[in-house]
Amino acid sequence: MKAEQESKNLNMSELKDKLEESLASGDGQPNSIKKGQLTNTQIPAVEFVEDVDAFMSRPENGSEAQIVLKRMEETYSRMKIIEANNVGTKRRLKTQIQELDKSLEMLEVLKQRKSENKEITNHFRLADHVYIKARIPPVEKIGLWLGAKVMLEYDMDEGEELLVSKKAKAESNLKATQDIIDNVREQITVTEVNMARIYNWDVKRRQAEKEKGKGGS
Amino acid sequence: MSSSIKSESSDSDVHISHENQKKINRFAIMNGWIEEIQDSLATKQTLLTHLEDAENDLLLSDVLMENPDMQIPVLVGESFVSFTNDEVQEHIEGLKKRTRLEIENLESRVKDIKCEMDVLKTALYEQFGNNINLENDGSVVERAPKFNA
Known part of the structure; x- marks a missing residue:
């Protein structure tokens, strides 16, 4: 019986960890970087073309500017998609950090009032644009919404700790996402410059051919 | 038209070394940062104005005079x-202090980034002249000469 109880406790604490892991922001998105999303090392580095002549005469390019440009354009759109995805992730993380800040701000007031042993008079939102007045006596515990339709009760300090750690995690994810965005932007810039130079190279080549044609006739 | 001819004729001089490409990359990345920082700077400045307005309104409120x-x-x-x-005054004062600090931090970041961007800009314009466009439309594009077939 006791062992059963223990295993039940263990399961509960596992569940709690899992839920805390996925503590969701208001829009229900977990704050970790999505699985399957490219990490920074997985983004292929675009080759910088130093010498256009040498680059174009490579066997796989065969001096065909149109083909090379088409290939580069494909890379370019792929990079643009990765960029847009990460910009979305970043926006979500920022919203989440803002929401955690709001929770922490409220928690601060709760703690202060508790230390003064004063009740809080509060107007809280019942529905959009409908606020109702409530008196909150000094509280010991707070409920944190962990997502998956679960709310868990915490001691005030414990809850604060959890929120602070969630915020730190969201911030480090934000930084990682920014690094990915910077890396992708770098690849995009290299691709833009490559395309412009190959285009110019082709223009010059065709002009030279035209002149040669004129000279011959 | 004349400008495009000019860039055509000077195009043969444009050789981009890896070193220069790195400078262009750095410039493009920073360009992305600065826009965002300036956005959040504007948000913070609006917040500060609102806090100051709130403070003034409290001081001037007749209702508050009659019922001290x-x-x-207050929105928390x-x-x-x-x-x-x-x-409330204490609360607002605290928020103002925090917001001012955040604004200072953002401003100093903007300053640092702009400073580095200016260095890069000077170096790149010196190198490429009219063949490169680093203006604030967010793009770093080499001007491609028009080809009239």
């Missing part, structure tokens, strides 16, 4: 907590 013990609801997180006049 009145409870004032998602709901309004009632504070006494003194508490």
Whole structure:
């Protein structure tokens, strides 16, 4: 019986960890970087073309500017998609950090009032644009919404700790996402410059051919 | 038209070394940062103005003059907590201080980034002249000469 109880406790604490892991922001998105999303090392580095002549005469390019440009354009759109995805992730993380800040701000007031042993008079939102007045006596515990339709009760300090750690995690994810965005932007810039130079190279080549044609006739 | 001819004729001089490409990359990345920082700077500055407005309104409020013990609801997180006049002033003062600090930090970041961007800009224009466009439309594009077939 006791062992059963223990295993039940263990399961509960596992569940709690899992839920805390996925503590969701208001829009229900977990704050970790999505699985399957490219990490920074997985983004292929675009080759910088130093010498256009040498680059174009490579066997796989065969001096065909149109083909090379088409290939580069494909890379370019792929990079643009990765960029847009990460910009979305970043926006979500920022919203989440803002929401955690709001929770922490409220928690601060709760703690202060508790230390003064004063009740809080509060107007809280019942529905959009409908606020109702409530008196909150000094509280010991707070409920944190962990997502998956679960709310868990915490001691005030414990809850604060959890929120602070969630915020730190969201911030480090934000930084990682920014690094990915910077890396992708770098690849995009290299691709833009490559395309412009190959285009110019082709223009010059065709002009030279035209002149040669004129000279011959 | 004349400008495109000019860039055509000078195009043969444009050789981009890896070193220069790195400078262009750095410039493009920073260009992305600066826009965002300036956005959040503007948001913070609006917040500061609102806080100052709130403070002034409290000082000038007739209702508050007549009932100095009145409870004032203040937005904290998602709901309004009632504070006494003194508490509100303290609360606003704290927020103002924090916002000012954040603004200072953002401003100094903007300054650092702009400084580095200017160095890069000078170096790149010196190298490429009219063949490169680093203006603030967010793009770093080499001007491609028009080809009239």
